[in-house]
Amino acid sequence: MKxxxxxxxxxxxxxxxxxxxAHNGLSAKIVExxxxxxxxxxxxxxxxxxGVRDNNEASxxxxxxxxxxMSDAASIPILLDGxxxxxxxxxxxxxxxxxEQRQIAGVCIEDKLFPKTNSFLNSxxxxxxxxxxxxxxxxxxxxTQTDEDFIVVARVEAFIAGxxxxxxxxxxxxxxxxxxxxxLIHSKRTDIAEIESFVKEWxxxxxxxxVPTKYYSTPTxxxxxxxxxxxxxxxxxxxxxxxxxxxxxxxxxxxxxLVRAEKKVATLEEVFRLQRVDELLEAERKYLPSx
Ligand code: SPV
Ligand code: MG
Numbered sequence: 001m002k003x004x005x006x007x008x009x010x011x012x013x014x015x016x017x018x019x020x021x022a023h024n025g026l027s028a029k030i031v032e033x034x035x036x037x038x039x040x041x042x043x044x045x046x047x048x049x050x051g052v053r054d055n056n057e058a059s060x061x062x063x064x065x066x067x068x069x070m071s072d073a074a075s076i077p078i079l080l081d082g083x084x085x086x087x088x089x090x091x092x093x094x095x096x097x098x099x100e101q102r103q104i105a106g107v108c109i110e111d112k113l114f115p116k117t118n119s120f121l122n123s124x125x126x127x128x129x130x131x132x133x134x135x136x137x138x139x140x141x142x143x144t145q146t147d148e149d150f151i152v153v154a155r156v157e158a159f160i161a162g163x164x165x166x167x168x169x170x171x172x173x174x175x176x177x178x179x180x181x182x183x184l185i186h187s188k189r190t191d192i193a194e195i196e197s198f199v200k201e202w203x204x205x206x207x208x209x210x211v212p213t214k215y216y217s218t219p220t221x222x223x224x225x226x227x228x229x230x231x232x233x234x235x236x237x238x239x240x241x242x243x244x245x246x247x248x249x250x251x252x253x254x255x256x257x258l259v260r261a262e263k264k265v266a267t268l269e270e271v272f273r274l275q276r277v278d279e280l281l282e283a284e285r286k287y288l289p290s291x
Contacts, residue, residue, distance in 0.1 A: 004149035007105035009075035010038050011182050011207045016224040019232045020077055023049040025069035027237045029274055035049035038105075039074060041067055043081040044118055045238035060086040060095060068102050076151065079151065079232075081242060083116045085109045089140035096144045096152075096200045100182035106151025108184055108209075109137065111158075111171060119160040120188050120214065126161040131171055135178035142179040154180035159194045167179055168198050176206050182229070185211040192218045192226075199226045220284045 010017045020036040022028040023045035031039050044054045046066055063080075071079055080099060085092030099107055103283060109125075109131040110116065119126070129137075134154075141152050154175035158168035172183045183206050187194040192215050197206055207229035211220060213284055223231055252261050272278075 002147070002149060003071075003075075003077040003103050004147050004151065007038055007079060007151050007280075008181075009150045010077070011209070011230055013229065015054060016220070016228060017230050019230065021045050021232070021234050021237050022070060022074075022078075023238055025073035026067060026274060027080070027241075028074040031237070033057060033078045033268075036076065038076050039070065039076050039078045039236055040232045041070060041104075042234050043082045043083050044160070045118075045235050046081075046267055053250065054116070054121075055120040056083060056086070065097055065263070066101070067099070067104055068181055071102050072102060079153065079224040080104055080107045082107040082109045084114045085141070086114050086136055087114055089137045092137045093140040093144040095151070096141045100145060100147055100150060105149075106153060107141070108153035108155050109141070110155035110184075110186075111175075118286070119157060120153055126157060128161050128163075128171075131174050134171075135174055138178040138180050151181045152179070153182045153184050154178075155184040157186055158187070159198075165194070165197050168194075169201055172198075172202065173205065177248075180206065182207040182209050184211065184232075186211055188214050190214050190217070192222060195228075199228060203225055227242035 017038070019037060019038040019039045019040040020031045020034065021042045022031045023042060028039055046063055047054045047058050050058050050062070067078065067080060069187055076113065082095060086095060095107065112133045113127050115127060117126060126227055138154055140151060154172070156168050156171050156175070158171055168185065172185065175183065183202070185195060185198045185208060195215070199275055209230040209232060210223065210228055211232045211234045213234050220231070248265060254257065255261070
């Protein structure tokens with residue numbers, strides 16, 4: 001099945017489904033091997049892995065290059081965190097064209113202004129996009145896709161900007177009418193109150209996607225009961241890798257030796273396996289002249 005159709009199926013599944021964050025080819029492969037059916041190409045994680053901030057400091061073509069490696073490394077679908085679409089409707093529709101060429105299954109755009117700021121920062125400076133302008137962007141993206149299963153998720157940042165339920169619903173419904181395939185409703189509260197109030201009023205007009213980074217202590221069964229369709233575990237591979245890299249760097253620096261570090265890291269054989277070195281060895285036997 002096409003990656004786009006796989007993602008579409010996930011979003012419309014009767015069961016609660018999950019996307020796991022990845023930020024490069026290696027983490028994309030690890031997510032797939034763990035059993036996940038889809039990948040969240042997180043803007044926060046991709047930018048952090050590049051050593052820059054989640055403020056569109058990395059250009060969209062630099063993000064595209066990372067995605068190309070991710071798409072090659074994994075056979076499960078990728079939903080790109082497309083931030084604000086990297087400009088106006090024209091930039092956003094060009095993004096769709098380039099994503100389709102790389103077999104990226106869908107993109108999520110958020111109703112903020114370029115350059116964006118991560119939703120968990122600067123709570124007082126999260127200006128939202130004009131609704132009509134954002135709807136034009138969604139329409140342009142949907143009109144551009146050539147694969148009918150390509151997914152455009154519209155992310156509502158009303159709660160993040162400190163606006164209430166009414167504004168969140170007004171925006172979500174406008175984005176639905178503009179042609180969005182699903183609504184990502186975001187919240188930075190540590191409880192599920194905002195999400196719950198939205199979902200109850202929304203009544204499944206379109207599938208709902210959530211990112212419970214801040215309300216992580218909410219049991220997953222609660223999401224299921226509320227009828228949420230898709231949960232994104234948004235940044236945990238990046239955060240796990242930061243911890244692991246810090247620990248091993250500090251240990252090796254301290255001990256000036258690899259003796260105790262060796263058993264704490266993946267084997268070289270595991271690195272080669274993840275890189276599919278076997279395939280190359282076989283190809284060499286086939287294509288290189290035998291000596
Ligand atoms: C990301 O992973 O980059 C997201 C989700 O957009 S969040 O950081 O929670 O806003
Ligand atoms: Mg993001």
